[in-house]
Amino acid sequence: MAACWVHCSLLLLLLAFTPYSGTLKCHNGTIVKFGSGLTDQVFDWSTENTIEAEPNGICQETFLIVDVGPKSLLVGSKGSGLHNGWQENQVNNYAQRPGILAAMFTNFCEQSECNNATSDEVLVTHLRLPPSFDTSSIKCSVCLTDESFCPMNLVFCPKNTACYSSDITIKGGGVDKIFRVEGCLDATAQNIFKGEEKLGVFSVSEKRRPLTADSFSLLFAPGTSLAWVLGLGLFLTLYLTGFIISDEAISL
Numbered sequence: 001m002a003a004c005w006v007h008c009s010l011l012l013l014l015l016a017f018t019p020y021s022g023t024l025k026c027h028n029g030t031i032v033k034f035g036s037g038l039t040d041q042v043f044d045w046s047t048e049n050t051i052e053a054e055p056n057g058i059c060q061e062t063f064l065i066v067d068v069g070p071k072s073l074l075v076g077s078k079g080s081g082l083h084n085g086w087q088e089n090q091v092n093n094y095a096q097r098p099g100i101l102a103a104m105f106t107n108f109c110e111q112s113e114c115n116n117a118t119s120d121e122v123l124v125t126h127l128r129l130p131p132s133f134d135t136s137s138i139k140c141s142v143c144l145t146d147e148s149f150c151p152m153n154l155v156f157c158p159k160n161t162a163c164y165s166s167d168i169t170i171k172g173g174g175v176d177k178i179f180r181v182e183g184c185l186d187a188t189a190q191n192i193f194k195g196e197e198k199l200g201v202f203s204v205s206e207k208r209r210p211l212t213a214d215s216f217s218l219l220f221a222p223g224t225s226l227a228w229v230l231g232l233g234l235f236l237t238l239y240l241t242g243f244i245i246s247d248e249a250i251s252l
């Protein structure tokens with residue numbers, strides 16, 4: 001009895017003074033980065049900060065890339081998260097090129113500081129990037145921002161895409177932001193994230209906006225563009241003819 005008391009107390013003392021025994025340490029931090037060509041270049045990002053995993057939590061890192069062509073966005077989070085079926089080193093491609101691209105890397109892992117990627121290479125090398133694509137005669141507004149205002153920027157879209165505009169809210173893992181996303185999206189896709197609302201540690205809600213640029217897609221749609229160009233040509237011809245006639249009339 002006495003022997004056990006001594007042994008057991010010693011054991012308890014040992015356990016009490018072993019730092020973080022049984023708890024996981026995870027790298028912790030967030031990044032929101034706008035750029036151009038983030039789909040073609042690796043962006044270095046890591047954090048020395050660590051935290052203890054939350055109760056029942058494991059370590060996680062989640063990288064999300066959204067690219068609308070001229071502009072890209074990287075949202076990253078490292079910290080603690082709940083397992084919820086997320087795997088180690090998983091890549092999900094959502095929207096694909098041609099058009100808006102959206103993809104995610106998640107690493108939910110159970111060793112201390114295992115969420116240790118030092119760049120978004122883990123995601124960038126797995127993006128599906130077709131080498132080239134044909135342009136259509138549809139024009140759409142292109143924008144990617146966390147501000148409420150989108151500067152006017154119309155571009156000709158790749159073939160088989162349609163104008164897309166939405167507000168995307170990303171919350172969780174230390175991030176809480178609303179992004180305006182506008183561009184050309186695969187015409188068969190209803191949304192960017194295939195209706196998924198849980199992307200790794202992030203909760204995502206995607207709200208389509210009414211398209212102000214839709215008139216442009218109609219205007220430049222293949223069926224009408226020729227008529228429109230012919231109409232403009234006719235107008236210009238008449239205008240120029242009229243101009244020349246009146247010019248002559250004045251000089252007479």
Ligand SMILES: *[C@@H]1O[C@H](CO)[C@@H](O)[C@H](O)[C@H]1NC(C)=O
Pocket residue numbers: 111112113114115116
């Ligand atoms: C990152 O974490 C994994 C899993 O714990 C480990 O195997 C690997 O050695 C770590 N890499 C670095 C650079 O620390």
Ligand SMILES: *[C@@H]1O[C@H](CO)[C@@H](O)[C@H](O)[C@H]1NC(C)=O
Pocket residue numbers: 028029030051054078079080081173174175
């Ligand atoms: C990690 O750090 C961020 C700040 O960068 C913080 O907002 C977040 O709550 C922290 N904890 C976890 C578990 O991610």
